[in-house]
Amino acid sequence: MSSVTLAPAEISEPANGQIKSPQVAECAIKTGGDLPATESVKRPHSPEDLTKMEGSGESVNEAAELNPDVIGANGDGVKKPRRDDRDGFHKVLEKENPRLEKYIKALGIVPEEEWETLREVLKEPLPTSFRVTGFRRDCEAVKTVINEHFLAQLQEEERKLCQEIPWYPDHLAFQINIHRRHMRKHDEFKPLRDYLISETAGGNISRQETVSMIPPVLLDVKPGHKVLDMCAAPGSKTAQIVDMLQGDISIPIPEEEAGAATSQAIDVPAVGPVLPDGLVVANDMELKRCNLLTHQIKRLQSPCVVVTNHDASQMPNICIGEADTAIQFDRVLCDVPCSGDGTIRKNLDLWRTWHPNNALALHPVQYRILRRGLEMLAVGGRLVYSTCSMNPVENEAILCRMLNETKATVELVDCSHRLPDLKRVPGLKKWSVMAGDGVLYEDAEKVPGNLKMRLRPEFFAPPNVEMLHLDRAMRVMPHFQNTGAFFIAVLHKKATLPWQKYAPLIPTRPPKAQQLNENEPLVPFAAEDPAAWASIKGFFKIQDDFPADQLFIRKTKDKSRHIYMVSKVVKEMLHSNLDRMRIVNAGVRILTRTGVMESTCAYRLAQEGLQIWMEHLHVAKITMKKDEIAAMLKKDFIQFAALSAETTKQVDEAPVGSIIVSYQKPEGDGLMFDLAAWKAASSVRCYVAKEERAHFTRLMNMDE
Template sequence: MGGGRGGQKRGRTQRRHFRQNRENVWKKSRALPSDNDNNSNSNNTSNNPDWQPFATQNLAFEEYYKEQEIVPVEEWEEFLHVLRKPLPAAFRINSSGQFFKDIRSQLENDFMKSLESEVTDDNELEAIRPLPWYPENLAWHLNFSRMQLRKNQTLERFHEFLKQENEIGNITRQEAVSMVPPLFLDVRPDHCVLDMCAAPGSKTFQLLEIIHQSTEPGSLPDGLIIANDVDVQRCNLLIHQTKRMCSANLIVTNHEAQHFPSCSVNGNFLDKGSIDGGLASPQSNGAEEPNKRQLLFDRVLCDVPCSGDGTLRKAPDIWRKWNAGMGNGVHRLQVQIAMRGIALLKVGGRMVYSTCSMNPVENEAVVAEVLRRSGDAVELLDVSAELPQLVRRPGLRQWKVRDKGLWLTSYKDVPKYRRTGIVPSMFPSGESCVVEERVSDDLENEMGKPEIESETGNLTDLKGSHQNGSNHMTTTDGGETVIELVQPPNSTAVQSSDTDCKGEVSVLPLEHCMRILPHDQNSGAFFIAVLHKLSPLQENPISKCSKKGTLLPKKLSDDIIEDMPEISSSKDGPSQNLVSAEAASNADLLDKQTSIMPMEISLEVDANENTTKENKLEAKACENRESDLERPKGEKGKSQIQGKWRGVDPVVFFRDDTIINSIRNFYGVSESFPFDGHLVTRNSDVHHVKRIYYVSKSVRDALKLNFQVGQQLKITSLGLKIFERQTSKEGPSQIAYRISSEGLPLLLPYISKQILSVSYADFEHLLRYRIIKFADFVDAAFGEKASKLMLGCCIVVLNTGDQYSPETIVLDASTIAIGCWKGKTNLSVMVSQTDSQELLERLSVRLGKDKVSLAQADGCDSSEPVMAVDENANDADLIEDFETAEQEVS
């Protein structure tokens, strides 16, 4: 990836507008800033005649939601009034951060008072306030839009505070309503969680906070979070957001959510002693093998792609392009993603389905279809007692579908030529009428018996379909197969007998869903439903999909390796043990059929054919592996093993005992800190490993399973960067790797060498001046001891006392430490200037010291340390400032 703005690719919408020669409204030239924000529109118009304000009116939008009755008539004007106003900013404090209490105290005791006079909204009494429904005052609502934060000089100090804390990772800019879904997931530190559509990462970061919140120093939670997104560029944004959390319990993947791999394998091929956490044996229901292992999740967050009309306040361009077809177009995809989430959910687990749309076709209709398909296996939870201070509206049980200018109250009203686009699941009952056709002029008054095609390819009549108890029928329309739901005789759905009535009313308890509206709490709009899995999903009587299609064959080839590829330090160079089998999952097979097959049908897979296909793939992979290993070492890059996913760096266990032992000896790392099986790299060449990552036990087990099933997971990022290769201008060090700033908190309690305790005065000087000679330290004893350390990386721990303490260093949750480089004549800080400034400010608040800015330091040398460090800056430019980081696209 290229650095800076120039290296970024245009966004999807921007590329499309470029091809269509459409004007990009976001790229209009800006007028000069006005001194009076209230007159900004007039000034913009006078200074730039081409400038046009965003239109905040759409008659089709108003007609649609008036008809759907999402708000009472008497509230309509207030609803529209708030919807046309800019969205107030909001952010969340990282509850697992070391200084989260200090930041909360600063907001409560400093900014709330200093900004009292900056109230700009008639509905707001305070400039900033904690969100009453978010636990422990950790989420805050601002009475300012992003534009006001940038333009108002009075808010400059507060704006700088927000940007700095966001960059460090102490806070996360996030829309208030976007914080709600993770709270209803009820996540615990030992849970295995899947975020199906995770980018840009605010909710994923929130989930990471929850599992790390009560973690002791030097330990990791037992849980695991897999954050997935279909778009590679958005995955990069997701990685950038979540890396501020510095978590070893995260895996980022790049898959279509509706086809997320199941990672199933026969239990005979697993090390059962090491498989736990998210890897579970399914409950025995007579349909699955009891010894099968599968990656299942305790919690699933299903925040699906949607039309996004709930974000009108922060994305006013939606006013211009909104139409009813946007919601209709994503309905089927939303159902597919939600059903995939339910399939990956453990029995007893909880899934939250959410959108930033107000449209019932994207919300209640999807939830209703999930409940119908799942039968008694899934229930919709009533969570009205949870977060009681959150104002929410109950879900609808009645709505209509708008298509091509027509209001449709039931599937029977859908013209036949539109039944490929408008499906029964969009309506409250989810059922279709029986299609009536004239057989001939002689039988004008008689009903025909249209033939339907069963899943086995045989032709049966409609009567037979009813006798078999099926709730589906298949017809052909223009040569295209169409699946329609047929109303069963015992249906309890309420149907409209009069076309003038409002139509169907769902019998499902959809009032347990939640709709958050903008005028209730001065926020955006959001929809949330909480689902609980009671039992395994039963086999669909129509699809009869072979379960063998989602499993590996019972017997694997001898070429299958039960572990990940390893790095060895042999003289002949690195050796790679690669898993070459590819499991043909049902989701992968359906992927190619999505465009031509209705989503009610699953593809039947022949086990023998599947086995043959896997053997061919396996043999091909072995050939590729041999050819790669035969390439000359000089062909850098070409010889790198990519694994199954082309263009993605491989995930490799790092097991070079020589390097690992040298790290233990140099830093005095205790044997109680586990390295074996927890260190991974993204490079299979042992001589070119720049970064070593640490993964938790749950991530390690998931990686092992992923290799045993043929690398079904396309992993773009994982783990915590703990060691980086180092070089020095002062000569070679005894150790090839330094401890990274991200990995220091985890490793700190286990280090006994290359570590010093320093007084506050010298600690402050280090942060301010960056490089200090040994003789220039205030405490001469500290300077002398520092000079005796070995050349290379060292750790400096702040001693809260007034003088340097030579006694044993006590490490706990309040310990503050930084990484430094010990040179021949000086000690230099390996912490960025931004982090140094933040740490100085936090210490000034906590210890009551005078606040000193780095810019005020006389003779401050802001140059880099003597050592040269390989930094990972691939995605550092994806978010340029605090405002960009807030983009929460569903």
């Protein structure tokens, strides 16, 4: 038998001998890798909680780390560490796992001479990495603040630790080669750290692991596209997709690689009132995680996003238009749940809990999600499949299976010339599969009878592997550029899938009514309350050609407080799918009802959606000086008496009610922003969230 056997002492099956539930490691969001730097949530987990979490796909690692008692509960015989504090916990954790190390070695990706470097890197905490997000104009301003205000102030030694991620479009992402916990201890880094926390809360910066930024970049999203993010929570990749959809990141992509153009891409005119169009369906199976996703998405202020809650492998068709045709998406991201060995630098518990069976258990659901993703992709469209696992069973094996089943209708896109500054290795053409007992098998025929049910033939490279161009996929290893590990493959759908020719659409299965939309349903605002719309239209002097049918409210017993704006295609989607999809959230808040009687309009502008529809508003726009704005942001309001004569003149001319306050830097770099504000009887008040106020103050360089 030509298989490699590990020393039995190094291997231990779970006590019950069963395949353990998959661990969704990248999603262990409490570790904060992809989320604001909130420190660990201290809530107890009972064994019952753990069982529930296993079924739910929530990270078992999370539970284990929060409750040290559950560590080692899988019978691996490793002594449980006592956790006095986070750092103490890390110290006692041994970061040794011979079985895991042998598995990585057996992949044959890392040459002998690099092995020690990889080992060392795996034991180091991850660096701090983040992206600047939002509208292009704001991104440039934030980038300038980071470079000039924070990085330029560092001593040479510390400065060397900070780098722009060279392959990231528009240089909008940074990697600081020091873990955020260590950053906290360095006085030098304190201002930068405080800044990152504050801007993350305000949504202008997204904390995200460097390698996790790759899949959306290769997805090549264009303004106007319809994009499906099948496993989206907590939403860091969705956020990147939204930035691209709104034209805020430019990704030059060679024509020949982009494949046939799908019909949806639109050119965004440089001037004139434009409402962003396009659709991002951000889906996740876990409702709790959908709520996280909603929180993350809200910060992006996009009318194009709909958060849905479905099992991606059975994602219902999303119908649209009179004829109720199913949307075929221009782009699909399948960032599937995985065993997450690529996240071991942040999910430390993997050092003890990593088990080869995890990957074997996840393969079927990963395959089904990819299959459904390809079904929902338009001909000519592009799908990115990614995992934070190094394991070929979750990566190459899935691709082989799919490419063979789809015959010549789907192909791997060669991205070898893309992101030249990103170090990676091509996908494997040959691999072994590790059984639960640590034995490695090179091909399916050598698997003994008693293991055949578990080590399925589809986990191995098929005979025609050479023809499938697996070298077009990529794997990033942690020691290449001090990151986690990631696997990414780009697929192009050339023609209708073989099984779709005769049964083009999987019928939508309407979920049970009571499961649908726990929140109050979204309904068209102008149709629901024509009088209120007429008053808003009159006050803000909105033209007749404004698409009022893109405004929605939640239907509540009392009058709804907020009005949300959605893109044209989201509107169509809502009209056709409200009763057959679990829609958690959609659109961006643009107006809020106010109890103040002094204005003729019962609604005021909300800061969130201001940029989206500002061009359509003919409302007083007051340019203030920077110290006036800073004073207003500090207290929420500024008395008329404190305003300069120039500003007072403008304020006097405005009617009581909603106004826009603008800032334009007098000299040079084009910095400008607008704030949703209100003219009251004796003051001007702004409606900017606390976290955002610091952001604007800093942009004006007024934060000392």
